[in-house]
Amino acid sequence: MSRKRQKEKTEKTNAEDETSRNAGQTLNEKLSAQTFDEYQCSGNVEIDFPGLCALLDMKDIPAVSTKQPASSTAETEGGDTEDGRSQINAAPFWSKPCLQVELEIEDPISVKNLKISGWRVDEQIARVLQKMLVSLSKLQSIQFWQAGLTDRMVISLMNTISLCSNLKAVTLEGNPLPEQSYHLLLSEDSTLTHLSLRNNRIGDEGARLIGLALSTARSANKNLLSLNLAFNSIGNAGAAHIAQGLRLNRALLCLSLSNNQIGDLGAAHLAEILSEFALTHEEVVERRKLLLEKTQASSLRVDSDHSLAGQLSSVPSSTSLSVSKGENKGKKKEALKKDEKPAANKENPKSNKRSSDMKVPQSKGSKLGSKEKLSPQEDKSGTALNEEVEAVEIVNPLLDESVQHRDGELFLPGNKTLTSLNLAGNRITEKSLPLFLTPLEMQGEGGGLLRLCLQRNRFPAECEIYVKIKERMTLTDPLKQTISEQTEEEGRGP
Numbered sequence: 001m002s003r004k005r006q007k008e009k010t011e012k013t014n015a016e017d018e019t020s021r022n023a024g025q026t027l028n029e030k031l032s033a034q035t036f037d038e039y040q041c042s043g044n045v046e047i048d049f050p051g052l053c054a055l056l057d058m059k060d061i062p063a064v065s066t067k068q069p070a071s072s073t074a075e076t077e078g079g080d081t082e083d084g085r086s087q088i089n090a091a092p093f094w095s096k097p098c099l100q101v102e103l104e105i106e107d108p109i110s111v112k113n114l115k116i117s118g119w120r121v122d123e124q125i126a127r128v129l130q131k132m133l134v135s136l137s138k139l140q141s142i143q144f145w146q147a148g149l150t151d152r153m154v155i156s157l158m159n160t161i162s163l164c165s166n167l168k169a170v171t172l173e174g175n176p177l178p179e180q181s182y183h184l185l186l187s188e189d190s191t192l193t194h195l196s197l198r199n200n201r202i203g204d205e206g207a208r209l210i211g212l213a214l215s216t217a218r219s220a221n222k223n224l225l226s227l228n229l230a231f232n233s234i235g236n237a238g239a240a241h242i243a244q245g246l247r248l249n250r251a252l253l254c255l256s257l258s259n260n261q262i263g264d265l266g267a268a269h270l271a272e273i274l275s276e277f278a279l280t281h282e283e284v285v286e287r288r289k290l291l292l293e294k295t296q297a298s299s300l301r302v303d304s305d306h307s308l309a310g311q312l313s314s315v316p317s318s319t320s321l322s323v324s325k326g327e328n329k330g331k332k333k334e335a336l337k338k339d340e341k342p343a344a345n346k347e348n349p350k351s352n353k354r355s356s357d358m359k360v361p362q363s364k365g366s367k368l369g370s371k372e373k374l375s376p377q378e379d380k381s382g383t384a385l386n387e388e389v390e391a392v393e394i395v396n397p398l399l400d401e402s403v404q405h406r407d408g409e410l411f412l413p414g415n416k417t418l419t420s421l422n423l424a425g426n427r428i429t430e431k432s433l434p435l436f437l438t439p440l441e442m443q444g445e446g447g448g449l450l451r452l453c454l455q456r457n458r459f460p461a462e463c464e465i466y467v468k469i470k471e472r473m474t475l476t477d478p479l480k481q482t483i484s485e486q487t488e489e490e491g492r493g494p
Contacts (some may be wrong), residue, residue, distance in 0.1 A: 023354035041135035043109035045101045048135065052128040062097030062125070066108070082160035104138055111136045113143070115465060119147035130160045133167070141194075151179040158184045162191065169194035180206035183213040186224050196228040207238030214245030214252065217398070219287040229423070239266025246273045248283075248397045250417045258453065259425035264432045267423065271435035274449065275414040275442060276404070284410055287398040294399070416447030428457040433465040440472050450476045 036055040041048045045065050053061040085182050102113035114129075114136075121129075121144070123407070133139065149157075152178060161167055170192055171183060183206070202210075214221055239262045246252070257270075279287065282461070397412060403413045431452075440449060452473055459466060 009073055036131075039131070041132050043111070043135045043137065045099065045111055045114075045132065045136070045307055046108060048132050049128060052131060052168065055122070056124050056128065060097070062099050062119070064099050064101060066101045066103060068103055068106075077085065110138050112138060113141045114139065115143040115145075116147045117143070117145040118147075121153065126153045126156065128157055133160050134163050135386060136164070137166065139164055139167050141171070142167065143171035144173070144175060145171070146174035149175045149177070151177045151181040151313070154181045155184060158187075161185075162189070168192055171196040172283070173198045173200065176201040180209055182206060183209035186210065186213045186221050186227070188213075188219045188221055190221065191223055193223055193225045194368075195224060195226070197232070199226055199231040200443065202229060202232040202234060202238075204235055204238035205233045206232075208241040208468055209468055211241035211243075211245030214242070214249065215249040217283045218246075218251050219247065220251070220396075221250050224252055225254060228256045229260070230256045230258040232260055234260040234262060234266075236261075236263050236266035236269075238262075240269040243269035243273050246270075246415050246418065247277070247412075250395070251416070252418060253302070254420040255418060256422040257426070258419075258422045262423065262426040264427075267426075267428045267432040271432065271439065273415045274418075274436070274439035276341075276411045277414065279398075279403075279410045283398060283412075287410070290396060290399055290463055331439075416443075419447075420451040421447060421449060422451075422453040423457070424453040425456040428454065428459070430459040430463050430465065433459065433463065437465055437469055437472070440469065443476075448476075449473075 032187070033139075036052060039048075039052060039055060040054075046066060050061050051066050097119040100115040100117065101111055102115070103108040114133075126149075133142075149172065154172070154407075161170065168191065172185070177200065180202065182200065182202065185192060185195055200206075207229075208264060214224075221352040229242075234257060238260075239257065242255075242257065243266075246255075262270075400412060402413055434453060436454070440452070443449070450473075452469065453467065454469065455461070
């Protein structure tokens with residue numbers, strides 16, 4: 001019996017130990033999760049990244065490879081080279097995970113660029129990156145190439161990017177998204193200036209969402225300078241959506257649509273926005289609304305300035321009267337006479353003078369108001385005025401003073417902000433070339449295309465109109481003055 005009891009006791013002890021171990025593991029997992037949330041990132045990726053991964057109990061933690069800034073920026077900029085085509089069109093491969101870190105200087109917390117290339121990012125890695133990115137105060141760009149990102153990850157990434165003050169460039173290539181969430185990266189409140197979305201199988205629906213993000217009658221992206229949509233599946237309908245987004249966008253400088261499926265119909269839409277075009281009914285209604293708001297705001301400012309000036313002009317007399325209350329009646333009457341006389345004779349001049357003084361900032365506001373609506377309350381602080389100056393750097397094209405009335409329609413000058421358009425490697429024929437040549441010949445000093453790439457389309461290189469377009473571009477394109485014809489034929493993107 002003693003042996004049996006001893007055996008039962010031993011089994012019970014082992015069971016209790018197992019239960020204790022399981023409870024301990026659960027507790028450790030909870031503590032690890034809490035520690036992850038409370039972890040304070042130092043900005044040193046070599047320390048923070050593996051540390052955060054370990055707190056999530058990850059078994060295979062990707063390595064961190066740190067290097068100084070590369071001398072060549074071709075890969076970073078995502079040029080549409082022929083050599084790059086075979087690489088980005090290759091089947092996805094999942095290499096040994098390695099987070100590549102580029103430093104601005106030798107200081108480990110001076111991270112300038114992060115790159116994930118050819119390995120799948122799972123939910124845990126995405127969570128680590130989100131937490132770590134905010135601490136990288138000098139981070140300027142982040143690149144994902146065939147990283148298997150999902151729509152959910154891109155949405156979370158966009159929310160994190162908004163908290164990174166210096167992060168201006170995002171490369172997301174070889175990452176097809178079922179819900180086509182790319183447009184979230186160029187929303188109206190996005191601070192990104194450079195975005196590359198090559199080889200993502202973006203079709204006409206994705207192009208529609210991107211076009212809406214570029215601009216509508218009521219909103220527009222004001223920060224993005226370059227957009228690379230090369231090596232996708234954008235057709236005529238998609239090109240029309242992109243062209244629609246360029247109608248009222250006055251920020252984008254460089255656009256690449258090379259190596260897509262754009263034919264003559266899509267090319268016609270893109271060429272149309274380069275010269276004057278008629279406003280749609282929706283755009284006309286929005287223009288009238290903006291003009292009305294501008295007029296009302298101007299009227300409110302004038303009324304507010306006059307009211308404030310009137311109050312200020314009465315301050316000296318009221319002050320004198322209140323001071324004189326403590327004096328004897330004779331002095332009080334004398335003081336009253338002294339105060340009443342200048343108040344009667346000089347009230348208007350003072351009022352005019354004060355009103356004139358108040359108009360100094362108001363005149364600045366009025367100048368700004370011609371570009372964008374201002375609030376009279378905002379005129380009262382210098383901080384608000386500075387914010388207004390920044391806000392009106394890009395004028396709403398619907399308020400362009402050069403809008404013309406003709407044949408019962410309103411015509412807006414074409415998009416003169418876009419300086420580089422790459423349509424190489426599409427399905428454009430000779431039929432569309434005159435549509436591009438006409439706006440190019442009409443370009444003056446007010447802006448317009450400096451670079452137009454049309455090679456590798458469905459027309460012969462010796463085509464007369466194409467030769468004229470190239471000659472015209474040679475005069476304006478600063479790059480072609482230093483590069484050879486062979487380089488141009490490679491179809492480099494913006």
